[in-house]
Amino acid sequence: MTLFERTRDTAKERGYNLQTTAKKAGLSNNAIYNWKSVTPSHVSLKAVADVLNVSVDYLLGNTDEKNPRPAKNEENIVDLDKALSEEGMAMFDGQPLSEDYKKALLAMLKTMRGE
Incomplete structure (x- = not known):
C-alpha cells in the first residue's frame, strides 16, 4: 500500500476526506493528492500523521501499529466508575476518600x- 493510499484510508476511517485532512494539517487543499507522485516533506507528513493520530512510520508503511502511544487526550483518562468501585485508594485534595464517600x-x- 502506498503512502497516499494509507493516508486516504486512514483519513476515511477518521471520518475525514483528504481535503479536510490537509486543511487540518495546515496544508493546501490538494497537497495530499500530490503524494501520489511527489514525496512530502517531513514536516507535512508529521502534520498529517498528527491530525490522523497515527505515527509517521504507520503512514510510510514501516509498521502496522497505527499509534504506539495513546492520543494526547487519552493519556490521563481515568475510569471513575472503576476507580470508585474497586478496593484501593482514591484521593481528593491530597486526602484519601473513605469507602462511604x-x-x-x-x-x-x-x-x-x-441510571
Missing part, C-alpha cells in the same frame, strides 16, 4: 447519568 460519589454520578 466513594460510594456516595458513585451514586451521584450514576444519578446524573440517569
Whole structure:
C-alpha cells in the first residue's frame, strides 16, 4: 500500500476526506493528492500523521501499529466508575476518600447519568 493510499484510508476511517485532512494539517487543499507522485516533506507528513493520530512510520508503511502511544487526550483518562468501585485508594485534595464517600460519589454520578 502506498503512502497516499494509507493516508486516504486512514483519513476515511477518521471520518475525514483528504481535503479536510490537509486543511487540518495546515496544508493546501490538494497537497495530499500530490503524494501520489511527489514525496512530502517531513514536516507535512508529521502534520498529517498528527491530525490522523497515527505515527509517521504507520503512514510510510514501516509498521502496522497505527499509534504506539495513546492520543494526547487519552493519556490521563481515568475510569471513575472503576476507580470508585474497586478496593484501593482514591484521593481528593491530597486526602484519601473513605469507602462511604466513594460510594456516595458513585451514586451521584450514576444519578446524573440517569441510571
